[in-house]
Structure formats: C-alpha cells, structure tokens
Amino acid sequence: MIGYQLVSEAAPARWLVDRIGEFGVDVRSVTPAGFEAYARLFHPAYLDGREVSWREVAEASGHVAHPGMQWPSITDSLRFLSHDDQPGLWDQPPDEGTLPAGPAQRLSAELARHTSTPDTCWYAVWDGFGGVPVPAGAARFEIPGRGMFLLRGTVATIAEAPPLDGWEQRPNLWWPDDRAWCVATEIDFMTTYVGGSAAAIAGLLAVPGLEICEVDPGTGIGFDGDTLNPRPAR
Template sequence: MWCHFVGGNLDQQALDIDEREISEYRGVPMCSPPQDPKLVRSHGMGVYSDTGRTVTVDGRIARVFELYGNWQSVNPPPFAVNDFASGPAVTACGADQPVPEFWSYADLLGDVSAGDWVRERIPRFGSTVSALVPDVYPTYLRLLHPAWTIRELDRDRSPVRWRILVDALGAVMHQTVAWGSMIEAGVRSGRETGEGSLWDASPTTGELPACEIVALATVLAEHTTTPDDCYFGFWEGRGFRGVPENHSRLTLPGRRHLLVRGSVCDAGRELQGFLPNIWWPADRAWFVASDVDLMSTYVGGATELANALYGEIELFEAIDSWRGARITWDCDTINPRAAGPHTHD
C-alpha cells in the first residue's frame, strides 16, 4: 500500500507499506479519572495515524498518515481528523466543540518576537524561580507533579499527592520541598521509601499531567483579558524531528523553544507527544513554566490568581513560592538531603 507521511521523522516521505504492518494503536491518557482510550489505525514508531485521506504522490494514489504522537508520550493526543478518534467534547473552557488536534509544523511561528520581553526578564540560567518565570509578578506558586499508583492488570494510573506522602514518610511539607529529600526522610526514619505501597511511579519531570494542565488552563483563562491569544513554547531538546535547524526559536538562557500561538484552552495540545514547557497570554497577566528537569510547574501572576489555584485542591497541588526560591535538586533545607538528584526516582 502506497502511503504518504506527514510530521515526525517520516515527514513528507512516501513509502510502500505492507498492509500487515498497519496496526491498531490504543492511546491511554495517563490521568485520573481514567478517560476512554482512543483507537487509531497506525504505522511506524512515531504512531502515524491513518487519516482516511488520499493524495497523489509521484503519480500514485497514496493514503495519508499523519503523526499522532510518540510511543513514549504520557499523554497521547486525540486525532481529530481520524474517524476513530474524533468527535465533539466539552473542553476545559466549557465550550462544546471538536476535540483539539495536536500542534503541527504549520503552527510553528516564524516570528518569535512576542517572547522578547521574556528574554529581557530572564537574563541568565540560574537556580531560582526567576530563572524560569519573569520577575515581574507579585505572587509565585508551585504546582507539584503527582506521583502515581499503577494497577498491574490494565496499567491505569491514579495520582498520589505529595501531602499524602509527607505525612506517611514523616517528612515536612514546605515551600522548597524536594521529592528526593521527602523520600529520604522516610528512609532515615525507618519507614522506607513508600514505593510499591504508597506509590509506584515517581512524578514526571518537565510537564504536568494532561488532565491537570487542562484544569490549570480553565482557571487561567478567567484571569487574563486575552484568553483567546496565548503563546506556547516547546523546548527544542525534546528532539522534534523535521523542524529545520534555522527555524526561529525563542532563545532563553540554557533553553531554546519552538513557539506556537492559540487560545489558553490550547494548553493541552501536544507537539509530537509533548506538552508546552512555557506559556503566557498576550496581556502577560501570568506566566507558566515547566522546566524539563523539574517535578514542579511554576506560575507567576496576581494574588487573585494564586488564591484561585490554591482553592482547587481536588485538581492539583499548589504551594507558595517566590522569585528567589531555589529550584535545584538540593533545594530542600528542612528534610534530609538525598545522596544525589536521581537517588529516589
């Protein structure tokens, strides 16, 4: 079968594929409450989904396969074009509209000057919150990425909050609590790590779970005058394939980002299986940063926004922070320090 691929490492390639190599792929969103998995017909390591469309390539009719997401993605995106996975849904912002599809290469901005102010306010790569979020906000807070329990039979995951683990391990919850130090507190007190009984998988670095980023976008949309105009940056180190080396990037100290533009409600859309690392509305009312090395997401904004986020205790776990708070693995000065940054991954 003649196939034409769009996106990913096979972008714009036409290949003759054995029909037997086309398989059903069931992407399971890793969040709670569990969502219905999306079933697509796919081919390739990058999960290229059959769109049902055809195109003429080199005089032959080719079936179009478009990138659906990476196998390693923890949040496989819905594929709105495909009949298997499309359909109306109530979005985070309450509107009844089709499920948003993932970002494509056509969405990447060639002009990234909208991020110039971010570069001006983050002058250096450092070890504090101000190295992630511009130092222009009155209030900063930290969203703790959850740990997970996993049911062996179906691999469904349920989030485990840090506050639960702190109590069980005899640790102390505070503004710069670190995952490794919290677990180390349990080891030194004789309560062990809690792995296998309290949690099975440690928090994901670099991004909130998809369900939490959607919940966050719902709150943030109420605290900006430009909810339909928002910028999202994806760290280039994720290894996005097919993007020209000379394509415009927003260059911050130690990090370069591909930039796209949409509405606040687009925060849950993925680019090749990854969620955004930074995002902010056009009016700059707030700023969100999920650095690839951290198990926390940091938000800068107004005090009213912080209060709203603290109130959503069922949706995510928020604690106070400030622009000078340390963000490195050894930032915890209250709980015992682990031997190294990956001691209790």
C-alpha cells in the first residue's frame, strides 16, 4: 500500500465511531455528526474521457439538479447504476464506492488549507473489498453496517498515492488528526460527503472542477432521498 502506513491501534477512529449514526438514514449515517456544515460531492460521469456533471445529465433528461438528487432518478433507470450509457451524453457512469482521481486531488488540496495537521491524516478502508486484502496486524474498527481497517498518511496521500488495488479504489473515510473535517465515500454511493467548518465547506464550494453543494445533514441518502425527481423505472 504505497504511500499509506499501516497502524496497529484503532484509537484515532474512536471519535468517529461515537458520532456516526444508524446505517442508511441520512448524511450522519456516513459522515460524523457535529460538524458546522456538510457538503455532497457528485462523482463525475464521463464521455470520451471528459468529465460530465450530474447537472448536465439531469438537465438533458428534463430533471432537476439539487443536493438530494440520485443517479437513477436523473437517468430514469436503475440499469444505469453500473453499466450501459446514454449516447452522446455519457459513456461511463460515476465511480461507485471510491473517490475519482480528479476530484480527490481538488478536494484534498483545498481541505489541506483547513486543518492544523495536514501531515497526519487517518484513512479507513472497508474490509470487504475483494481486491484489497486486509494487512496482517491492521487496526480494525466497526461503524454501523461496515467493518473498517485503518491506515495513516498525509492529507495529500489520497491524491498522490496509487489506488489500493490497482483498480482506482481509494479509502472510504479520511480525516486529519485535529478532526477539523471528515470525508466519507460509502461503498454503495456515487457521491462523497464532507463534514467540516463553514469556512471549509465554503472553500470547497468555490473549487473549480468540483460538482459539490452544501447539504443539510438530515437529508436522506437512499434513492428516496431525491424528492424532486421521479422514482426510476426498473
């Protein structure tokens, strides 16, 4: 795991375990409660290698782009979750369960400005990825619905280190040692959530190339969280 350091004690994650809520309810089910503000980052789709925003897809389909939108609702079908395409609009769906390389670089560069400990960052990885073996002696902990193991790096490691398995898999949770913010990419989601100070979230909203918006922490995170677009066809 080039760039990440193995740790043997899960103590740095205990605060997070105490603040993540019941699985599958709202933003605080994946990102710790108690932050001043929260944001949702939409992983881009692609067309011939070019990033395509969810807003583009929603508007092309006659739907509404908003903080709670869900990919099946703006594409009108569950079949677009992992395959198929919409010709001329996108030919590769958003990455699921991992933060893409471009957004990872932009996100980490801005978040490094909003912590006093950019040289110490903790990274947690779901222990169920078939291509990411859990290292012997790795520190492990549990959050609702997920077992995790812990690594250490710097805030820049998420962007600079190779993917964990050669298939673009990056850590699912990461936070600096001062706990100024926390980033969460749930394994079944095509989006990433961030909790932090109002200044940190405002900074992220101003980063070029990030499709990101502020979100209420009580917003639903399932398909039914999209209350403005129709439920997708099966």
